[in-house]
Amino acid sequence: MAQSSVRITMRYLVKALVKYGASDMHLKSGRPPLYRVNGKLIPAKMPEFSSELVKDVVWDVLPPCLISEFESRRQTDFSFVMRDLGRFRCNLYFQQGQISAAIRLIPFEAPDLETLGLPAMVTELALKTKGLLLVTGATGCGKSTTLAGMIEHINRNCHVHILTIENPIEFVYSDKKALISQREVGSDVTDINQAIYAAMRQDPDIIVIGELRDYKTIQAALTAAETGHLVMSTLHTNDAKSTIDRIIDVFPSESKNQVRIQLASTLLAVVAQQLVLRADKKSRVPACEILVRSPAVEDCIRQNELSRIIDLMAASNDYYHMQTMNMSLERLVSLEIITQEEALAASDSPGDLKLKFSGMVREP
Incomplete structure (x- = not known):
């Protein structure tokens, strides 16, 4: 996948998270993205993600300095920013030998x-x-x-x-x-x-x-x-x-x-x-x-x-x-x-x- 497509895909995913008022998004091979809305996981209306697509999407926002830590410890935490949408906290981990991700929305502004x-x-x-x-x-x-x-x-x-x-x-x-x-x-x-x-x-x-x-x-x-x-x-x-x-x-x-x-x-x-x-x-x-x-x-x-x-x-x-x-x-x-x-x-x-x-x- 081209670098620009990866960025658009990740942006599309978190834009949908914000649009639907979800608190979290889960990425897993063999499933479409799942969004947590009012406490319940709702699958997105899109095709299942391959393990390669999951990796491509999250690798685009994973800080390079954490790649070796992730590969050795098999999990890592980091945050990233999507312009006009918010900050996002990501826990990246392996399950059954494949990469999965749990991503949470952190609004730009601290709440009142x-x-x-x-x-x-x-x-x-x-x-x-x-x-x-x-x-x-x-x-x-x-x-x-x-x-x-x-x-x-x-x-x-x-x-x-x-x-x-x-x-x-x-x-x-x-x-x-x-x-x-x-x-x-x-x-x-x-x-x-x-x-x-x-x-x-x-x-x-x-x-x-x-x-x-x-x-x-x-x-x-x-x-x-x-x-x-x-x-x-x-x-x-x-x-x-x-x-x-x-x-x-x-x-x-x-x-x-x-x-x-x-x-x-x-x-x-x-x-x-x-x-x-x-x-x-x-x-x-x-x-x-x-x-x-x-x-x-x-x-x-x-x-x-x-x-x-x-x-x-x-x-x-x-x-x-x-x-x-x-x-x-x-x-x-x-x-x-x-x-x-x-x-x-x-x-x-x-x-x-x-x-x-x-x-x-x-x-x-």
């Missing part, structure tokens, strides 16, 4: 936090000055978008230095009131953990880590939060309890008690979110569970009594503005933003939520 439909408490948390603030949820639930909205809100309102460490860089920010330094693993720094420790010597007020993927990154993030910085990041966990469990579980047994003490004193909040189809079925809205550090939450973490977390969130809405996922879903139903059916499908405790909808209260 107020337009994302998030609870007011998320805006309040963005303006805190220290602690570990985590946005969590499954793949494709809008974690990166929420985090970007929080960063942009700080950018518009605070005279601070925000330092991001990402793999790859997703949203690109223009300095407003804040000074924003964005470092990409691979091009700006070789190792994410070294970058986190180095960040503490670069006079940051806020350190943003794209994702807490492993033990060393989590350890570095906790250390940065202990030094009095606001540290913001994401995790692939579904709720506040599993987030705390995940952080503690990555440490060796002999360190767990010390980590519980460390986490209890540094954890600012967990915002666990998912996207739920609106009643008009035209788009999705975030439903959020919010855990905020309080003396009772600190005690739960220190004493390893995480089974109390749900009840604490439910009882701490008035003062700390915490909320469970069911509380968020119930509110969205009451505002007629989502249907009861979608809320029940999204709930981890649909029986309790169904009782709420029927006007019943569960007896202790």
Whole structure:
């Protein structure tokens, strides 16, 4: 395929992604491109792609410096820009010996936090000055978008230095009131953990880590939060309890008690979110569970009594503005933003939520 045809083909594919309001595109040999629209994969109306075509299309945007890494590690992450359409994050990988790609749209402009439909408490948390603030949820639930909205809100309102460490860089920010330094693993720094420790010597007020993927990154993030910085990041966990469990579980047994003490004193909040189809079925809205550090939450973490977390969130809405996922879903139903059916499908405790909808209260 000629070089110009490859570029047109890739541009055509991502142009369709934007046109149909898709969040992601998948390329795989033997299938036409698939677009994720409102959470569901929809095949494009075009012929199946050959393995050669998949490679040609993605090779045209793969940075040459990553070719050897991809061929040796069999996967890589990078971003690319298509003029007038947006930035795109690509995970390139092998499956059954053939190249496949998952491509996600990253809009040129960071979102306005107020337009994302998030609870007011998320805006309040963005303006805190220290602690570990985590946005969590499954793949494709809008974690990166929420985090970007929080960063942009700080950018518009605070005279601070925000330092991001990402793999790859997703949203690109223009300095407003804040000074924003964005470092990409691979091009700006070789190792994410070294970058986190180095960040503490670069006079940051806020350190943003794209994702807490492993033990060393989590350890570095906790250390940065202990030094009095606001540290913001994401995790692939579904709720506040599993987030705390995940952080503690990555440490060796002999360190767990010390980590519980460390986490209890540094954890600012967990915002666990998912996207739920609106009643008009035209788009999705975030439903959020919010855990905020309080003396009772600190005690739960220190004493390893995480089974109390749900009840604490439910009882701490008035003062700390915490909320469970069911509380968020119930509110969205009451505002007629989502249907009861979608809320029940999204709930981890649909029986309790169904009782709420029927006007019943569960007896202790």
